Amino acid sequence: RSGREEHRSLIHLARNPYMLAALLTVYKHQGELPTNTGALFHTLAQVLWERERLRNTRGWVPFEQMRERFGQLAFQMIDTYQPLDVPLAYALEHVKDESLLKAGASAGFIRLNQDSVRFSHQLILEYFAAWGLQRVGVMTRIRPPEFSWGKRKAQRWNDVVVALCGIVPEPSELINQVSEIDFLLAAECVRSVAAVSLDCRNLIIKQLGDALNTPHNDLSLRRACAEALGKIGGRKALDLLKESINDAEQSLKRTIAQALGQIGNPSAVDVLIELLNNSEQSLQRTAAQALGQIGDQRAINALEQTLIEGEHIVKQIAADALVQIGAPSVYVLAQALQHKNWEVQYTAAEALGRIGKPSINVLITKSIYSKDINVRK
Known part of the structure; x- marks a missing residue:
């Protein structure tokens, strides 16, 4: 772990x-x-x-x-x-x-x-x-997962089962049993317990991946599987999510992108940059947020382009991501201060201010020359 x-x-x-x-x-x-x-x-x-x-x-x-x-x-x-x-x-x-x-x-x-x-x-x-x-006996009380309005319904024994996995001497054995009825609940147990065997962990990840990549499965189930993989994390979960994103429909793509951001592994950067270039605004937002969570400077140029060309809310999220990346973003944000669009200038200035000390000289010397009073403020 x-x-x-x-x-x-x-x-x-x-x-x-x-x-x-x-x-x-x-x-x-x-x-x-x-x-x-x-x-x-x-x-x-x-x-x-x-x-x-x-x-x-x-x-x-x-x-x-x-x-x-x-x-x-x-x-x-x-x-x-x-x-x-x-x-x-x-x-x-x-x-x-x-x-x-x-x-x-x-x-x-x-x-x-x-x-x-x-x-x-x-x-x-x-x-x-x-x-x-x-x-x-756990098996006498748990039930298969149910969904309502796109969300997994809470069942009364779920949290109790997760707690039990933290106090039994062999949690892997219990989790394997739970997975026979509800592998999403088993995934919650894996996420919360440190002493889970590698075989048990890999079994649950495989079950989640199989369900995620079965097109005829209910979309709510597939999204729940992507969320669970993001919470479990690790290389196997990461690879499954990366492999699944291209063929997924839009709402599932968003969930997978969120999961990749949660895992935070830099190897997902290229996949997320490709998603950032999608014309669908909600996908751009999610990809930018995930890139910010990962914080890898390879995303800087793509985020700069989004800051310049994206719609208002997407510009702001791209700027937030650049702030999360930190000092390596200062140069591109300084360049954005000279852009002809005042909104780009303003968003860049605000982002530089949040980065703080590494950008303070750039912020003072560049922004005071802006023609827009909001940027100068």
Whole structure:
């Protein structure tokens, strides 16, 4: 698993404030950060439960026993479509011990009100439910993927399965099983778990590639496969996406281009430059964004041409991409300051300003001579 892929997973986790707090707690105690929600909350739960032991909290039991009891409660809540708040009697039916419920509240796992109980966060609920799901078997609950309005529909066990892949000793075996029913869900698991075997990873990538390159498949499925390949990343996923883009229809081309940008490998630059030269504006926008994400200076000349000749929004996105490439773009942006079109001048000046220190002399000396007041400002 590359450093870039792991970095991307951590960013995904840290976007949630509750997750960010969990990340900080785990890092403080462990010195490293899991990239899977299940692995993260497993470590967090152990830290918090050990704290309760040191406090001599009434109702404390060994971690495995606590995990089993709360796992049964969380599993039943999801399995029977319970609301977030359940009656105290319902919780006691599964946890069996009111003092254990109170200890769980002290640890921060649940919120205990006078007559109701709720898990402190959906992610904690899913973590505990993962243990309950392991007991009954993942294959008894997951279903093939479904789509609505071009998007994959969320299914209630998906996030729980991803969490479970982060806490079982052999995630590859579980992911292979999941792929028999839902290879898109299996791809989510691969993306989130570091300890996946190469054979497992390659199997999921092949399944995604086969579905992506089957023309009679539903377009929504093919787009979901392209998105999944972009999230998994790596050389095999990259090659499949590059091979698929030429024969794809326009909306699929856009999704593939976005996936190539997400992977960020410079070998995709030539494919994206070709897409940038397409007459369809939405393809130009997507290609420019992807080239900016990759940040390779071989794209500079093509982006300069788009900055000069593209429509307004495309000019702006091309400029954004040049800013992401940074200092190597200064020369072409300086040339654009002298273009006869004031909009090109203005967009270039604004881009140079965002690049900052490497371009400041060029920006001052060139832009003050513009005839347009907006550029001089």
